[in-house]
Amino acid sequence: MAKKKTKSTKTKAPRKKLKLPSYKLSSQQKLVLGSFLSMFGLLLCVAFVSFFFTGDSDQSLLDAFPERTSETKNWASQFGAWLGDFFIQRGFGISSFIISGLVFLSGAYVLMNIEKSKLSKHWFWGILIMIWFSILLGFFGNKNSILGGTIGFEINSYLQDYIGKIGIALLLLFGLISYLAIRFKVTFESITKLFSSAKNNIKDEFAEAKDAIVPIDNNLTEEAEAFKAVLKTQEESTPEPPKPKENIEVTKKEIINPIIEKTTLEVNIAEEETIDEDLEIKVVDVPEEVSETDNLANKLVEDFGQFDPTLELGKYQFPPLDLLKQYDTGGITINQEELEENKNKIVETLNNYKIGIASIKATIGPTVTLYEIVPEAGIRISKIKNLEDDIALSLAALGIRIIAPIPGKGTIGIEVPNKNSTIVSMRSAIASQKFQKSDMQLPIALGKTISNETLVVDLAKMPHLLMAGATGQGKSVGLNAVLTSLLYKKHPAEVKFVLVDPKKVELTLFNKIERHYLAKLPDEAEAIITDNTKVINTLNSLCIEMDNRYEMLKNALCRNIAEYNTKFKARKLNPNDGHQFLPYIVLVVDEFADLIMTAGKEVETPVARLAQLARAIGIHLIIATQRPSVNVITGIIKANFPARIAFRVSSKIDSRTILDAGGADQLIGRGDMLYTQGNDMIRIQCAFVDTPEVERIVDFIGAQKAYPDAYLLPEYVGEESGTSLDIDISDRDKLFKDAAIVIVTAQQGSASLLQRKLKLGYNRAGRIIDQLEAAGIVGPFEGSKARQVLVPDLIALDQHLENEI
Numbered sequence: 001m002a003k004k005k006t007k008s009t010k011t012k013a014p015r016k017k018l019k020l021p022s023y024k025l026s027s028q029q030k031l032v033l034g035s036f037l038s039m040f041g042l043l044l045c046v047a048f049v050s051f052f053f054t055g056d057s058d059q060s061l062l063d064a065f066p067e068r069t070s071e072t073k074n075w076a077s078q079f080g081a082w083l084g085d086f087f088i089q090r091g092f093g094i095s096s097f098i099i100s101g102l103v104f105l106s107g108a109y110v111l112m113n114i115e116k117s118k119l120s121k122h123w124f125w126g127i128l129i130m131i132w133f134s135i136l137l138g139f140f141g142n143k144n145s146i147l148g149g150t151i152g153f154e155i156n157s158y159l160q161d162y163i164g165k166i167g168i169a170l171l172l173l174f175g176l177i178s179y180l181a182i183r184f185k186v187t188f189e190s191i192t193k194l195f196s197s198a199k200n201n202i203k204d205e206f207a208e209a210k211d212a213i214v215p216i217d218n219n220l221t222e223e224a225e226a227f228k229a230v231l232k233t234q235e236e237s238t239p240e241p242p243k244p245k246e247n248i249e250v251t252k253k254e255i256i257n258p259i260i261e262k263t264t265l266e267v268n269i270a271e272e273e274t275i276d277e278d279l280e281i282k283v284v285d286v287p288e289e290v291s292e293t294d295n296l297a298n299k300l301v302e303d304f305g306q307f308d309p310t311l312e313l314g315k316y317q318f319p320p321l322d323l324l325k326q327y328d329t330g331g332i333t334i335n336q337e338e339l340e341e342n343k344n345k346i347v348e349t350l351n352n353y354k355i356g357i358a359s360i361k362a363t364i365g366p367t368v369t370l371y372e373i374v375p376e377a378g379i380r381i382s383k384i385k386n387l388e389d390d391i392a393l394s395l396a397a398l399g400i401r402i403i404a405p406i407p408g409k410g411t412i413g414i415e416v417p418n419k420n421s422t423i424v425s426m427r428s429a430i431a432s433q434k435f436q437k438s439d440m441q442l443p444i445a446l447g448k449t450i451s452n453e454t455l456v457v458d459l460a461k462m463p464h465l466l467m468a469g470a471t472g473q474g475k476s477v478g479l480n481a482v483l484t485s486l487l488y489k490k491h492p493a494e495v496k497f498v499l500v501d502p503k504k505v506e507l508t509l510f511n512k513i514e515r516h517y518l519a520k521l522p523d524e525a526e527a528i529i530t531d532n533t534k535v536i537n538t539l540n541s542l543c544i545e546m547d548n549r550y551e552m553l554k555n556a557l558c559r560n561i562a563e564y565n566t567k568f569k570a571r572k573l574n575p576n577d578g579h580q581f582l583p584y585i586v587l588v589v590d591e592f593a594d595l596i597m598t599a600g601k602e603v604e605t606p607v608a609r610l611a612q613l614a615r616a617i618g619i620h621l622i623i624a625t626q627r628p629s630v631n632v633i634t635g636i637i638k639a640n641f642p643a644r645i646a647f648r649v650s651s652k653i654d655s656r657t658i659l660d661a662g663g664a665d666q667l668i669g670r671g672d673m674l675y676t677q678g679n680d681m682i683r684i685q686c687a688f689v690d691t692p693e694v695e696r697i698v699d700f701i702g703a704q705k706a707y708p709d710a711y712l713l714p715e716y717v718g719e720e721s722g723t724s725l726d727i728d729i730s731d732r733d734k735l736f737k738d739a740a741i742v743i744v745t746a747q748q749g750s751a752s753l754l755q756r757k758l759k760l761g762y763n764r765a766g767r768i769i770d771q772l773e774a775a776g777i778v779g780p781f782e783g784s785k786a787r788q789v790l791v792p793d794l795i796a797l798d799q800h801l802e803n804e805i
């Protein structure tokens with residue numbers, strides 16, 4: 001599995017069909033052309049027929065240049081005589097009639113607007129048959145014979161010199177057989193079958209004829225017997241010669257209709273003479289035809305069972321729960337005093353603002369307690385919402401969040417942090433029934449909600465996750481929780497990670513499971529990407545993988561990866577056609593801000609593309625950032641990441657950037673987070689997984705048998721940052737001129753200036769600087785100093801560029 005064909009989708013080039021050039025004709029043009037061709041076809045036919053009678057007498061006229069006065073006998077006059085001579089005499093003989101037929105047919109096709117490909121087929125085969133006949137008839141004719149025409153005769157005599165008469169006969173026979181085989185798909189078996197079935201038919205007919213006579217007599221019922229008796233007496237009384245059978249039967253019917261109605265005899269006659277309109281039609285049940293691929297798939301599944309993607313690492317063992325630490329000993333402790341104290345404070349504070357409370361209820365979560373208040377009638381919710389800061393101040397606690405009203409309930413919520421928070425261990429989240437029994441595609445145990453329920457979400461449904469939070473608030477732990485969840489639930493064959501870690505320390509641990517779970521570019525030594533410049537290649541490679549996968553899905557007629565994999569497991573997709581089991585790919589970027597700052601658009605574009613399109617083909621993005629500012633989480637990225645996690649941030653603005661709402665600035669940190677998947681916002685205590693725990697898990701997995709290599713992503717040939725100075729003018733960057741203007745205006749030859757002004761990545765800016773150097777606009781590299789600008793102003797730049805061309 002780990003080996004992956006980089007260019008996996010081999011779409012077969014469609015077989016080229018013989019096609020006439022496709023001119024688009026208007027209906028009027030079609031009528032004109034169609035009728036012209038049909039008429040011409042008819043004229044040819046008339047000329048040919050007449051040639052047989054008039055050809056000889058017209059011959060002398062043809063030799064001279066035709067004049068208006070010269071009289072020809074051909075029914076189509078001089079032109080007819082010429083056509084006959086040209087096609088029949090000098091051409092293909094009798095078989096030239098095929099030409100007239102083809103011309104007529106072409107006219108009819110144009111008139112009736114029939115597909116051109118059919119017509120080209122007729123022409124192809126028509127001309128072949130014409131040549132064949134011409135040779136066949138030329139075999140019997142002489143030089144001037146109109147049987148095979150001059151061409152038929154000449155080919156014949158030419159061939160006779162080489163293969164003799166017998167050779168020609170055999171060649172013609174071979175031509176005939178080939179024609180029947182190709183055109184009518186005749187095979188040797190079909191011929192023998194035809195003969196045997198003809199033989200059987202004849203046999204059957206004989207047998208039927210015999211049967212038809214015997215049973216009528218044998219099966220006579222009582223009535224028939226009676227009828228026979230009547231007949232006998234009649235015959236006796238009328239000594240006429242016996243009449244033919246039909247006649248007798250008709251008379252029988254007339255005489256004793258009521259008696260004979262049920263006899264076999266009568267039924268036969270009635271069937272012949274009358275049509276029973278009340279006759280019911282019984283529709284015969286025809287079993288549905290099973291297509292060949294289904295059949296084959298069923299047979300394969302019968303023989304080998306469903307395809308098992310995990311087979312290569314069949315003995316792989318999932319990490320046991322014991323590797324995770326048990327933190328929450330004793331569960332959540334309820335401190336009655338604290339509860340009472342907070343309740344009093346809330347009631348008191350609200351009373352200060354003249355807000356009466358009808359009832360109050362507390363739900364104790366791992367880090368915060370939710371006090372649900374039902375205000376007295378007539379109190380406006382907005383009033384409470386506006387007092388958020390004042391209430392928080394009065395309660396003298398950090399991390400108070402007011403939810404007014406709680407969605408779906410008619411109450412107002414005030415979340416107050418617990419004095420002693422409980423750690424939600426990863427172990428308890430993984431061990432929860434919800435996680436263990438989930439049948440999600442990519443289940444993630446995020447942590448526990450305020451009501452102490454484990455929240456399990458499906459990354460495949462999200463479909464991408466944006467994670468933000470100030471430093472030290474639990475982002476890295478959150479990422480580890482996501483990765484750990486997947487490691488506990490998914491086999492190495494089912495999911496692959498692409499890890500980008502500019503911080504260089506957070507995800508390095510996962511190196512140990514490179515050959516089990518990681519994906520990388522073919523020539524990379526390390527699977528975990530810590531170098532920002534390499535990220536661009538990886539992201540573009542993922543885009544290629546995405547396109548490849550879409551192609552595979554399209555060829556398999558599947559809408560998403562789940563359908564595709566099910567079909568593949570049922571052996572309905574042939575690996576020889578480039579199909580393979582597709583693992584999910586999860587791209588994790590630990591510090592996105594860093595990437596955007598150094599590579600700008602070069603990173604944003606592929607990320608946005610993946611975010612927009614990759615959901616159906618199983619590529620999911622998890623992007624974490626410390627700096628949730630708008631130039632990092634741009635509109636386009638935000639629009640494609642409906643699922644977001646916010647750890648504590650330092651300002652309301654940051655909170656709005658991530659969640660489109662405040663609240664994240666009110667969190668208490670240490671894994672306290674808000675999660676939204678587009679609509680409701682849930683406060684969650686993130687499951688805690690420490691580095692030693694992750695280490696134990698990756699050690700456990702790493703010690704097991706692995707694939708020979710990491711999952712290989714398609715190769716991406718990035719534009720290398722070329723330094724050669726003989727850069728072709730036509731190869732210049734699209735922004736070359738803009739860059740030149742920026743540099744000349746600022747009189748400062750630095751790549752970082754271009755990066756800032758033109759919003760470019762480092763690589764591209766560097767490349768443009770090289771091109772500017774090659775064009776003589778900036779001077780050579782001078783170490784830490786900016787390059788010298790060799791063009792003094794924009795007018796000089798214009799001249800400089802014009803002189804180049």
Ligand SMILES: Nc1ncnc2c1ncn2[C@@H]1O[C@H](COP(=O)(O)OP(=O)(O)OP(=O)(O)O)[C@@H](O)[C@H]1O
Pocket residue numbers: 423424469470471472473474475476477478626670671672685686687688689
């Ligand atoms: N879910 C959690 N439960 C309890 N404590 C937590 C949780 N998450 C984080 N912490 C505490 O907060 C500390 C910092 O967490 P973490 O390293 O994840 O922060 P971070 O946001 O990744 O910081 P940085 O961005 O600087 O890497 C941890 O060492 C741990 O003590």
